[in-house]
Amino acid sequence: MRYEDIGDRIELIALFRDGRINPLKFRWRERVYRIQRVNGEWVSDQGQTRFYHFSVMTTGPDVYELTYNSDTRGWTLSRVCLVG
Amino acid sequence: MMRAEVRERLESASRKHSRGQFEPNHRNAKTVVHVDMDAFFAAIEERDNPSLRGKPVVVGGPKGSRGVITTANYIARSYGLHAGMSVTMADRLCPDAIHVSTKGGKYTWVSLELMEILRQFSPEVEPYSIDEAFLNATGCIHLYGSLKAYGEAIKRAVKRNLNLTASVGIGPSKVVAKIGSGLNKPDGLTIIESHEVASRLGPLPIKKIPGVGPATEKLLNALDIHTVQQLVDAPRSLLQMKLGKYGNDLALKMAGATGVDDVAIERHVEDKSKGHEHTFHADVHDKTRIHSQLLAQCERVCRRMRRDNYLGRRVTLKLRTHDFTTHSHQRVLKDWTDDPVEIYSVVRSLLDDVWREEDGIAVRLVGVSVAGLIRPGEPHGVQDDIFQIKRRTIRNDLFNAVDSLRDRFGENAVGLAAGFPTRRPAHSHIHS
Numbered sequence: 001m002r003y004e005d006i007g008d009r010i011e012l013i014a015l016f017r018d019g020r021i022n023p024l025k026f027r028w029r030e031r032v033y034r035i036q037r038v039n040g041e042w043v044s045d046q047g048q049t050r051f052y053h054f055s056v057m058t059t060g061p062d063v064y065e066l067t068y069n070s071d072t073r074g075w076t077l078s079r080v081c082l083v084g
Numbered sequence: 085m086m087r088a089e090v091r092e093r094l095e096s097a098s099r100k101h102s103r104g105q106f107e108p109n110h111r112n113a114k115t116v117v118h119v120d121m122d123a124f125f126a127a128i129e130e131r132d133n134p135s136l137r138g139k140p141v142v143v144g145g146p147k148g149s150r151g152v153i154t155t156a157n158y159i160a161r162s163y164g165l166h167a168g169m170s171v172t173m174a175d176r177l178c179p180d181a182i183h184v185s186t187k188g189g190k191y192t193w194v195s196l197e198l199m200e201i202l203r204q205f206s207p208e209v210e211p212y213s214i215d216e217a218f219l220n221a222t223g224c225i226h227l228y229g230s231l232k233a234y235g236e237a238i239k240r241a242v243k244r245n246l247n248l249t250a251s252v253g254i255g256p257s258k259v260v261a262k263i264g265s266g267l268n269k270p271d272g273l274t275i276i277e278s279h280e281v282a283s284r285l286g287p288l289p290i291k292k293i294p295g296v297g298p299a300t301e302k303l304l305n306a307l308d309i310h311t312v313q314q315l316v317d318a319p320r321s322l323l324q325m326k327l328g329k330y331g332n333d334l335a336l337k338m339a340g341a342t343g344v345d346d347v348a349i350e351r352h353v354e355d356k357s358k359g360h361e362h363t364f365h366a367d368v369h370d371k372t373r374i375h376s377q378l379l380a381q382c383e384r385v386c387r388r389m390r391r392d393n394y395l396g397r398r399v400t401l402k403l404r405t406h407d408f409t410t411h412s413h414q415r416v417l418k419d420w421t422d423d424p425v426e427i428y429s430v431v432r433s434l435l436d437d438v439w440r441e442e443d444g445i446a447v448r449l450v451g452v453s454v455a456g457l458i459r460p461g462e463p464h465g466v467q468d469d470i471f472q473i474k475r476r477t478i479r480n481d482l483f484n485a486v487d488s489l490r491d492r493f494g495e496n497a498v499g500l501a502a503g504f505p506t507r508r509p510a511h512s513h514i515h516s
Contacts, residue, residue, distance in 0.1 A: 001135055001182070040132040040247060042193040047494040053190070055132035063133045083135040 118261035122270035124215035126157035286313030359453025367446030386424040395420035396454030401434040404449035
């Protein structure tokens with residue numbers, strides 16, 4: 001198991017409902033990943049910018065950390081934990 | 085007092101104080117709940133990365149680093165790892181442990197979510213630490229039918245919303261509830277009603293009682309009091325004489341008494357101090373670097389004091405050298421302040437008292453804390469220095485502007501120049 005910092009901008013489809021953000025699938029390096037499970041979420045602030053972090057899993061065992069920037073309204077794949 | 089005399093008094097008291105003398109639990113009986121998250125930081129990391137499950141996991145400084153671990157999961161604990169242990173020692177005891185770096189902001193966020201969940205169960209919630217809280221459940225239990233149903237509802241809500249487990253203790257006082265939550269970890273629920281406190285907790289050693297530290301334990305041991313039962317049976321006059329009201333109240337609470345909790349559930353707990361510590365990546369001999377680090381720490385501490393509206397007066401410098409010798413020196417200022425420059429000048433002077441560059445002793449850790457906190461405008465019995473007031477007003481305007489910039493652009497946006505080389509230290513932790 002190893003962690004890799006990525007920091008790539010990604011395209012992501014999410015459901016914003018009842019004050020919560022539910023990421024559904026994202027495109028990274030021309031490949032689409034369907035999110036099967038959200039392990040956990042948390043929030044951090046940098047100045048007035050709020051970041052929403054999501055730890056998600058797709059079809060495999062790897063774990064992806066996705067970040068939504070409330071200022072730019074953009075999504076980033078922050079890092080990946082490669083398992084196995 | 086002779087040991088025989090003490091024993092005689094203990095036996096006499098034992099005859100006098102029967103168990104179960106307090107009212108049984110009823111609808112309005114005082115009920116306190118203690119919620120304690122299980123291996124909190126490690127559990128969050130396991131939740132967010134399921135591949136960590138079933139493996140020894142520690143949260144803290146990276147493997148091979150000079151920091152300490154802040155949490156070990158239960159598997160890592162079976163190897164003897166625990167919070168506060170150095171990473172080096174943890175590596176030695178459990179080389180296969182997976183080290184995850186501390187993410188303070190993440191844990192704080194989850195803690196805030198936890199407190200929100202707990203407020204659904206009682207209007208009086210007292211956060212006790214980042215992963216613990218007391219709830220005053222008096223008058224709430226009948227809504228759920230029983231103590232068990234109430235405790236289980238809390239655990240379910242935590243699991244459902246955070247996907248984490250909590251251990252819950254329910255008792256007639258804070259101290260009993262807190263002991264209870266620790267009896268059945270992880271994911272436990274322990275209910276100790278007032279009439280069964282002495283019988284359930286009696287055999288426990290007194291050091292298991294929260295607040296009984298090594299000094300109190302030694303004092304009680306000298307009175308031949310080693311267990312909770314012996315404490316309950318001890319003559320109250322003896323406890324009062326040796327420990328004051330605290331001793332008497334402690335014995336009453338451990339006997340299951342209700343209504344003697346000296347500290348009510350507080351919705352907001354006042355801080356006693358603000359502080360910040362930093363472990364250097366490698367031992368430091370350079371005075372300029374240490375000064376720079378201390379200035380940055382003073383700024384962080386003062387920023388948090390201003391944010392939470394405190395002024396402080398007692399400044400403490402902690403310094404640990406390469407051989408783990410720890411020095412802690414403090415000085416009381418003439419006046420209360422939240423000015424980092426004022427506090428830094430005292431810290432520098434304290435550093436000069438304990439460490440000289442020319443001695444060649446390397447420094448491993450430095451810490452700054454400010455205690456004796458009061459609210460601005462609170463009466464404190466000391467005449468304000470009227471000549472300082474104007475200067476302070478100008479300084480306050482400056483620091484308020486600096487705080488506004490940091491609020492908007494982040495912590496590293498602006499600061500005192502001399503503190504910049506070491507701003508945002510890697511292995512720092514805050515405490516309050």
